[in-house]
Amino acid sequence: MSGMFPGFLILSAALFAIGAVGVLVRRNPLVVFMSIELMLNAANLALITYARYTDTMAGQIFALFVIAVAASEVVVGLALITGVYRSGRRLDLDELSEMSE
């Protein structure tokens, strides 16, 4: 059992990294959102792993909060995306950028 502790953490890191790559690479806001969810889940995995191996509850509780926050984030984010879509613009983050010239 103890031998799997690094395994969980490495998996968590790998998922987090893949999610980060998704955020950086993809232009579709929906996919970016999914990647963010992926990163949050990776973090949850790390939290729960630590909770399990330190005999504490805080990690699980925190993971619970993360899920709640992620849910609300998805709700707002998707509402934003529908708003953008309704305004008739393409769902492309590069084209939606207001900061570039």
Added chain:
Amino acid sequence: MNPTFTLVLAAIVLGLPTAGFLVNALTFGKLPKAVVAWMGPGVVLGSFVAAVVALVAMMSRPPSDRGITIVFWHWLNASVGSGGGVAAQAGLNANFSVRIDPLSVLMMLVITGIGGLIHVYSVGYMDHDRSFNRFFAYMNLFVTSMLVLVMSNTLVFLIIGWAMVAFASYALIAFWYERKSAVVAGRKAFVTQVIGDVGLVLAAFLIFLNLRGPSGRLLHTVNMQTIFDNVGPGAHFHQGLGPVGGGMVTAIGILLFLGAAAKSAQWPLHTWLPDAMEGPTPVSALIHAATMVTAGVYLVARFHPIYQQAPIAASLVAAIGIGTALMAGFIGCTQYDIKRVIAYSTMSQIGLMIFAVGVGAYSAGMFQLVAHACFKALLFLAAGNVIHAINDEQDIRAMGGLSQRMKWTFACFTVGALALSGIPFFAGFFSKEELLSNGLALGPAVPWLWLVGVTVNVLTSFYIFRVVWVAFKGEPRSEAAAHAHEAPPVMLIPVVVLAGLAAVVGFLNIDFAGFAPVTGFTSFLRPVLGVPSHQPSDLVGGLALLAGVVLSLGGVGIVWAVYGKAVISRELVPRRLPWLYQLSYNRCYWDELYDYTLVRPVAALARGVRTILEPDVVDAAVAGVRDAIATLADDFRTFQTGFLKDYALVFFFFALVGLVVLGLRLT
């Protein structure tokens, strides 16, 4: 002498002209002209009366007890007492204190007496000027400043008076400020004076920082009596500024003379005086003949303990004095502007005084100062009458024949000319006799200086009688000259009084032994100036006398030969020695020299700062830094794509770097 009484007198002497100035200045010309016409001269004459009372009071004391110092107020005390963790330190402690002694009283009398007469004269001369009030405000300010200068007992207030005089002089030279030439002349005079002020200030610093008392302790004083008590060769002095002829006293002597030279228009700071004739004629009489320009002589005489200690500086003073006397006399011979001739004459005569005080004949120099004040003021005022009569024309070629139409003025001018030339029994005779014989006695080491001094006599009588002949004799050479009228009484009376003074003032120096109040001039000043180290023997004195008179008469003779009988052609010198004539006519080219070596380079430098250094160096450097930063910013700007994910990429990248670093550190 009762100190309180003297205090009151000194306060009256100083206070009256000050009050006159303040009242006049603060009403901004709103005061009725009649009031000013009475107040302006009135305050100065009142001041004169107080000075006379002070003289009488002083003469009632024994000669050893004729100096009194009065403190008016503590101007600045920069000493620190011990306390609060600070060690006690003696600092600059400058009071406004005045010294009433024979020398200062003499100067007070000259300033207020002759000044008063000139004020009276001005009432007539400036009658039609629209700035009548302003004129008297400045005149009164000048008198105040001059009195501060001669009465001050502290170096600081000497400097203050010195600079205030310069300002008053500037204001009066540029009095007719709508004339460009007057404005420029005023500025020139002021800037030159400030150069002198700087010399004086530096000399004061040297004295303040280096004077040592009897115990060898540094005194840090600006009290002039204390200074004089502690320098000098006598047994009661303390060698306070180092040994005789030491570098310190020599430096102080030279710096003091820088101030004196600026004020007294001595080479090399002499070029402002002829230009100063742009001012109204009474101003020329008061400031640029009788009083301010002689302040340099007063200064050297007052600081004679230092000059006695500094033979090199004193010799320099004497040499510059005699050189200026010769040069100014030489220039004066060819000028056509009547006031400029008298101005160069002033410069020349003051050169002689400076020579006298340089060689150590202090009372002779002072005597010449007093006599000169009388006859030079006379000459200026008489010239003023002429100028006034012929519609402000100053060129003697446009005059002529005035002796018929302005008899009184002519007579008075002639008296002045005789006195100036040193013709026997007029003022200048006595003063120059004293001066030259003393110079001969004191200056065996430099006999050629004396020789030059005697030569000046020829030039003096030549240029002044040239004016007499050209301006007053012959036929009128202009419409105005033909219709000239004698001046009104208010302008004539002061001239006549001055003529009387010029005729008799020379007798002051004759020691009427046993008649206590009227002592000879030399013995009058002896408590302050001491006795010259060498008295001329009767033989030397007689020889000097004879030589002076003969040469003066020779000068008159030449004028008579050239302008009277036309035995010698007027064109002789211009034709035979054109370079000599041109040198004289063009004032030895000093103005041009200074213009090309000082004024223009500084102005060019200033322009360079404005047009090259400021925009192309300082601002360009700033702009360079700015542009460099802007370029750098532009370069960095390419990172700012505006795409969120690029920022995120950078963020993740650095987070990764941080993680790697932390990881390496923790393992």
Added chain:
Amino acid sequence: MTVIFGIAAGLALVGALGVVLSQRTLYSALSLVVNMVSLAVLFLLLDAQFLAAVQIIVYAGAVMVLFVFIIALLSPGAEERVHPLEVRLLLGGLAAVVFTLVIGRLTLNGITVAGNGRLHGGLGPFAPTVVNAHGQVQTLGEQLFTTYLLPFEVTSLLLLVAAVGAVYLSKRRRPLL
């Protein structure tokens, strides 16, 4: 157990890669579901039964349904192509590998695990046996409503705000951007 971990971890990784690399948004969403379910399995392995349930219900259930619903609504289709050799992707992949390796090195060498299978340092009172004896949900609930009450309430507020915000944003008032 290790086998279960291996299968679940492998599925999670495949799901994650699927999310990022799929060209169709719907495939991404389905990959994410795979990932979520695998994670729930892993949670079970970690004695976090309640969280595994929540993971399935909230994520695989509610959130993913929402995603799919939006995808269906907007039907963006294959609007973008991800080139496997795109520079950004390569760099990102490299960074991901480095990140994983660093974490791996840290976990393998940096933080040692004691013989009892637990970490060095202080151990908490909530050993799995204790928790399971008391009941997973009970323990969690007690903690949530005592020690973590304030964060809990704040989170509820956050959910409320999010709900209100979503309604506000979805209202057809004016173009948002």
Added chain:
Amino acid sequence: MTWPILAVLLLVPLGGALLILGLPGSRPRLIRICLIAVTAATLGLSVVMLVYFLAVPGSAASRLSGRANGQSLSQVHSPVTFQFQEQLSWLHTSSSLSQFHPAFNEGNNAFNQAGPPPINFSFHLGVDGLAVWLITLAALLFLVAAVVLSRKEERLKAFAVLMLLSEVGVIGVLTSLDLVLFYFFWEAALIPLYFIMIGWGDERRGRSALKFIIYTVAGSLFMLLAILGVYFITGAQTSVYTFDVPTLIAAQSFVSTTHATTFSLFGHSFPAMNPQDWLFLAFALAFAIKVPLVPFHSWLPDAYTSGKTPFLVFFAGIVSKLGAFGFIRYNLTLFPQASHLFQPLMMGLAVASILYGALAALAQSDVKRTVAYASISHLGFVVLGIFTLNIDGIDGSIIQMVNHGIVIAALFICVGIFEARFATRSLRDLGGLAKTMPVMAGMFLVVALAGLGMPLLNSFVGEFLILLGAFQVSPVWAVVASLGVILACWYMLRMYQGLTQGPLRAPGGPDESSVIAQAVGRFGRIDLGPVELVALVPLVALMVLIGVYPGPIIRYSRFSAAQYSQAVARGTVASPAARQVTTPADGQGRGR
């Protein structure tokens, strides 16, 4: 004095600013009256402070206010005595990061012993003979500026508020006795000044304001780093970590640092720079920009040329003095050794400023620029006096700061008066105006004379003492500096004569009546109006008063000057030969 007068002095203009903020912008008359009342009240308070100020603070007169926060302030034996001190602890930490992770204990030795230094700064106010006059000057100039400020000025309310805020900043800089507080006020004063600069003035004001702010902030940045440097180095050497100025001045830590090592360059060996020297330079840069000294001056002509008269009255009058104040208060006391090391450099820069400013002033045709460059020249004298490091020079500088504030304010008012009437500032367009405006010409004459150092007017006193001080250090510098006096005479007369004398030359001229008609048409009158008289007469009266009777100012400033010269003299004790002060010409110091 049992009430915290300095805090009140800060609160009055601050409160005034809030009050005016609450007034309706449509009532300019009310705003102007309020502004004048607030600034007058500030001046009144500063006069009260002057009355209670002790020329020589004795032991019996440790006038601490009752709010010393439980700590006896007199524990610190500072070489410089401050009066009216009040102190409130502001932020005090003693926490240690080392409990978080042992890694924080490694590496950095400074953190090793007792964890990181506690952050310790307080709201500490106090004044000495230097600050007390500058505060009074500031209060006076803000009042004059309020008087000069026209009721018809656009956005009057904003101007008034910003003006009062800058007054708070300026007084704060002058009263603060804590480096953090000082820095706070130093920067805080910039903000309202910047907004005034960009909001009011000619069309080039935006550029000028930007130039000014970048210059100043660049300087301040180095000062901020140096403040931290002082904090850590003093703390490391004395284990007292504090920003408190009296404590830092009292700390002898820097005195003990000597130049053990030297480096050689071009065959000369120089003492290697130690931390104190770098800190000195960082402070000096900030102050040199503010003063400004010559290579750092290029913001000044632009700022002064594009500003409005009321702004210039206090900006030129007091803000530039803050740099000189900083030199005395911080450079001389905190870095006595470096002060001696850099004395030739600073005196050289000062003399360069004197001559450069004078020459540049001489060549300008815009009178406002002439005044601007004249200001550089005059401030060169102030810095020259400071870095004589002797009592006369420092004292002269203190007086000269006050004098210069009065003179430069009056000069800008005068120039502004001409500009308001003729809409030009060029000497080419103006001339001979004494005829049409005699009262103005008279006032301007006195002001110009004060500007050129005329005796019996105020500047003479300061310049005399400064030159006396400089002469003791090096007669050559004094002589070169006195060339500046001669040039001052030249450019001041050039300006005065150019405007008032010569043939009449003005828009509408050369006909006198049409010149008057044009000026009246533009401004309403030709000669001075009552408001202008009210602003100018007190300044002119002060010029004469200080010139004729400078005693009172000296009496207050003298003691502080002595203390500052003693504080800086610590830098010569037990120092290597390379640091010897230049001896006077005669090789004999003054046996005081």
